[in-house]
Amino acid sequence: MGAGTSQAQAPSVQVGAQAIPVVTETNAVPGGRAFGETRLVQPMVMVRAATGAERLVLQATGDFEGLTIKNGELTPGAWGEGFSDRRHPHTYLHEFMLFAPDILRDLPLPAHLFLGAGKGFVPFGTDDPMSRPTERFPVNHHLSQILERAQAMAGISVGPAKLEGAVFNGDEPQRPDQWPNLSRFGDSWSLRLTLEPMSGLEWEGSRAHVRSPETRDVGGVDASKWSTALRWDRPVLGRPVYAMLEWSQTQDVGAFTLRSVLFETQVSAGAHHPYFRIERTDRPEDERNPDPFRDQRPIIENSVLGLTRWTIGTLGYLVDAGRVWKIDWRPFTEASLIGIEKVGGGLFDPARFYGAERHWSVTTGVRLSWGMAAHRMGRYERMTGGEMVMPMESR
Amino acid sequence: MRRPWRMLLAVALVPSCHTDHATAPPPPSGDSTKVVLAADVPIPPYYGMHDSFIRNGVAFICAWDSGVFIYDVGNGMKGGTPTAPVLISSIVTSQDSVTAGPSVHNAWWFWNPVTRQQKYLFVGQEGPAVGGIGVGSSGDIHVVDVSDLTHPVEVGQFHLPGAGTHNFWMDEQHQILYAAYYNGGVVSIDVSGTLAGDTLSDRLISEVYPGGGPGNTYTWGVQLYNGSLYAIDMLSGLWQLSADSAGHLAVVGGGNNVSNHYSSDLGVAGGYAYTGTWDWSRRTGKQGSVVSTWALNGSGAPTLVDTIPINQVSAISDVKVSPDGKLLMFGTEGGGNSGFYFYSLANPAHPAYVDKYLVATGIHTTKFAAINGHLYAFGAKDPSGPALIILDVTVLDQ
Numbered sequence: 001m002g003a004g005t006s007q008a009q010a011p012s013v014q015v016g017a018q019a020i021p022v023v024t025e026t027n028a029v030p031g032g033r034a035f036g037e038t039r040l041v042q043p044m045v046m047v048r049a050a051t052g053a054e055r056l057v058l059q060a061t062g063d064f065e066g067l068t069i070k071n072g073e074l075t076p077g078a079w080g081e082g083f084s085d086r087r088h089p090h091t092y093l094h095e096f097m098l099f100a101p102d103i104l105r106d107l108p109l110p111a112h113l114f115l116g117a118g119k120g121f122v123p124f125g126t127d128d129p130m131s132r133p134t135e136r137f138p139v140n141h142h143l144s145q146i147l148e149r150a151q152a153m154a155g156i157s158v159g160p161a162k163l164e165g166a167v168f169n170g171d172e173p174q175r176p177d178q179w180p181n182l183s184r185f186g187d188s189w190s191l192r193l194t195l196e197p198m199s200g201l202e203w204e205g206s207r208a209h210v211r212s213p214e215t216r217d218v219g220g221v222d223a224s225k226w227s228t229a230l231r232w233d234r235p236v237l238g239r240p241v242y243a244m245l246e247w248s249q250t251q252d253v254g255a256f257t258l259r260s261v262l263f264e265t266q267v268s269a270g271a272h273h274p275y276f277r278i279e280r281t282d283r284p285e286d287e288r289n290p291d292p293f294r295d296q297r298p299i300i301e302n303s304v305l306g307l308t309r310w311t312i313g314t315l316g317y318l319v320d321a322g323r324v325w326k327i328d329w330r331p332f333t334e335a336s337l338i339g340i341e342k343v344g345g346g347l348f349d350p351a352r353f354y355g356a357e358r359h360w361s362v363t364t365g366v367r368l369s370w371g372m373a374a375h376r377m378g379r380y381e382r383m384t385g386g387e388m389v390m391p392m393e394s395r
Numbered sequence: 396m397r398r399p400w401r402m403l404l405a406v407a408l409v410p411s412c413h414t415d416h417a418t419a420p421p422p423p424s425g426d427s428t429k430v431v432l433a434a435d436v437p438i439p440p441y442y443g444m445h446d447s448f449i450r451n452g453v454a455f456i457c458a459w460d461s462g463v464f465i466y467d468v469g470n471g472m473k474g475g476t477p478t479a480p481v482l483i484s485s486i487v488t489s490q491d492s493v494t495a496g497p498s499v500h501n502a503w504w505f506w507n508p509v510t511r512q513q514k515y516l517f518v519g520q521e522g523p524a525v526g527g528i529g530v531g532s533s534g535d536i537h538v539v540d541v542s543d544l545t546h547p548v549e550v551g552q553f554h555l556p557g558a559g560t561h562n563f564w565m566d567e568q569h570q571i572l573y574a575a576y577y578n579g580g581v582v583s584i585d586v587s588g589t590l591a592g593d594t595l596s597d598r599l600i601s602e603v604y605p606g607g608g609p610g611n612t613y614t615w616g617v618q619l620y621n622g623s624l625y626a627i628d629m630l631s632g633l634w635q636l637s638a639d640s641a642g643h644l645a646v647v648g649g650g651n652n653v654s655n656h657y658s659s660d661l662g663v664a665g666g667y668a669y670t671g672t673w674d675w676s677r678r679t680g681k682q683g684s685v686v687s688t689w690a691l692n693g694s695g696a697p698t699l700v701d702t703i704p705i706n707q708v709s710a711i712s713d714v715k716v717s718p719d720g721k722l723l724m725f726g727t728e729g730g731g732n733s734g735f736y737f738y739s740l741a742n743p744a745h746p747a748y749v750d751k752y753l754v755a756t757g758i759h760t761t762k763f764a765a766i767n768g769h770l771y772a773f774g775a776k777d778p779s780g781p782a783l784i785i786l787d788v789t790v791l792d793q
Contacts, residue, residue, distance in 0.1 A: 256525070298778040
């Protein structure tokens with residue numbers, strides 16, 4: 001067992017774990033009253049097992065949010081998988097990908113070919129919010145990432161360019177113990193082109209078509225998705241700087257179009273990591289069942305009551321507090337100002353539903369981690385040792 | 396105006412602004428004690444069953460992307476009964492220009508008294524609500540030749556640019572199909588003669604916008620009664636339209652009369668109209684849903700006379716009156732009191748509770764059918780586990 005991530009000649013197994021106890025208070029909830037709660041979020045166990053020289057790698061992540069946040073995490077603007085204003089718990093088997101990171105490694109070719117299959121992150125869009133600086137998920141999670149799908153993927157990299165593609169099942173999970181609907185495997189696809197002209201500077205452009213994501217047995221509208229992003233992760237004036245600017249769009253075909261622009265950055269100074277995120281994202285407002293935080297599922301015919309536009313600015317600060325009992329402790333606090341606007345002429349009126357159009361939110365917690373460093377989830381390729389790590393990780 | 400006079404005027408105006416109608420008590424708790432479950436027929440979950448149309452012992456089950464299932468439920472051609480429906484055939488209508496698939500929503504089997512043909516089945520396709528519910532819509536009317544019920548064949552479509560179809564009613568004698576078209580209001584279509592191809596758009600007779608158009612028109616359903624066409628609009632309430640024998644439409648009464656809720660379906664009989672509310676989005680702070688009773692005066696204009704509150708539901712999604720006019724039925728969904736509800740119309744101005752049959756996932760649409768001396772209620776059970784539910788409600792219809 002080791003903490004390194006470079007190619008090992010011998011078979012290797014790396015294990016890591018993390019969890020984040022948080023206290024969140026916000027008034028961006030139905031009715032507009034101040035509302036707070038304490039939860040344990042993102043409790044995960046990660047395993048990376050590789051054959052000698054990493055010819056074959058198993059990357060698996062267990063996520064236990066189904067136990068700790070069965071009713072979701074209080075997160076203004078979050079939506080998807082039947083939740084609104086609460087971020088849904090992920091499935092217990094969050095990721096289980098078997099991949100060959102560099103099939104052409106023994107050939108004198110400038111190209112690197114990688115293949116993978118299993119359940120995991122589809123090559124589309126930007127990094128999963130779990131592995132970025134801000135603890136609370138952005139509103140655009142379901143516009144900018146596609147995850148927890150049964151997929152077969154392939155990629156090729158030549159010099160600074162990398163092209164990845166995948167076919168997968170379109171259906172989103174509806175509960176933590178649910179498997180992808182394997183009868184739908186291959187009904188959706190994605191492509192992602194990445195360019196890295198210099199170490200630490202990366203551009204990606206992605207395209208995907210997802211069949212009926214919100215209706216598991218088909219019968220819903222398809223999602224036609226686009227994403228492009230610039231990512232910076234290298235020192236400036238001797239200090240580690242991470243920044244990411246992304247634009248994404250999801251067209252629920254024939255119904256409406258959702259767009260998002262997001263910028264986030266973190267500037268580190270020793271153990272201190274201040275960070276900032278601002279986003280403007282459109283959100284569909286679904287029919288809610290008697291629980292105001294839950295949408296009607298399964299969907300019955302049309303269910304979108306209108307669109308809202310969420311503008312959220314978040315300022316946060318994280319500090320490396322050290323290692324105790326082999327656990328890294330990183331306390332943080334983050335505060336957000338939130339604006340909610342009605343877009344178009346739908347029935348949903350955010351001012352009436354939330355009691356106002358301006359809101360706030362504060363979250364305080366501790367990132368606890370043990371063992372292997374968090375990897376860039378959804379990157380099923382060779383690791384050179386010089387690739388970007390996650391900005392939330394200590395350097 | 397000085398303050399005391401303003402206060403006096405305000406006090407004097409309050410009674411005139413108050414709508415004077417009765418409010419019935421909510422139905423009692425507990426489940427059915429009288430109706431009998433005749434059949435529970437699973438429907439494929441794509442997304443499931445949406446609506447039904449029953450005539451002469453044949454049930455047309457509208458099953459979204461699975462198409463139309465045609466069952467013998469007492470006709471005799473396949474030996475089916477309401478307790479043991481037998482599938483005759485099925486057809487998946489074309490996706491046409493709609494992006495979400497066939498989305499088979501509702502149907503009407505047209506018995507043409509002029510040609511004496513029972514040839515055409517009109518199928519409504521509910522596509523995505525463009526921009527959201529209350530804003531836009533999509534979906535066409537598909538024409539299926541069912542002259543041979545064992546081999547249905549789609550023969551044509553009707554497309555209305557910028558809007559999608561919802562519920563139908565027919566003036567069969569004059570061979571006119573009336574269709575609610577959400578943001579497209581209400582249309583009348585000439586369905587005489589032979590129907591074929593995609594040229595049915597040439598058969599549009601008339602189009603009106605109850606509520607006046609964008610922002611106040613999103614029409615759910617229509618019903619022809621006593622020379623008037625009644626239209627229920629989600630945004631602007633219950634309207635009376637004139638509809639002549641040639642299908643020309645005009646707004647003549649009602650409207651802008653439901654302000655606390657969004658409206659849903661309607662049923663009209665015996666000089667009264669009964670309407671439901673759709674509360675998946677709360678128009679005001681009011682919880683639950685409401686069934687309203689409207690007296691139709693000498694000219695046919697509606698006046699609210701009674702309301703029935705139904706708590707712990709998100710919509711009254713269908714409202715129907717039995718063929719003999721004795722029983723009111725409505726379906727509810729989205730809450731702990733979801734299911735079928737039955738009210739006596741012994742006094743049609745003030746329906747009286749008689750029974751209910753709760754279904755946890757909800758009942759989206761309901762239809763009555765008189766078959767072999769019994770009265771049955773057909774319901775579309777919402778997913779998970781979508782199904783056709785058939786209840787024998789004869790005992791309630793006394």
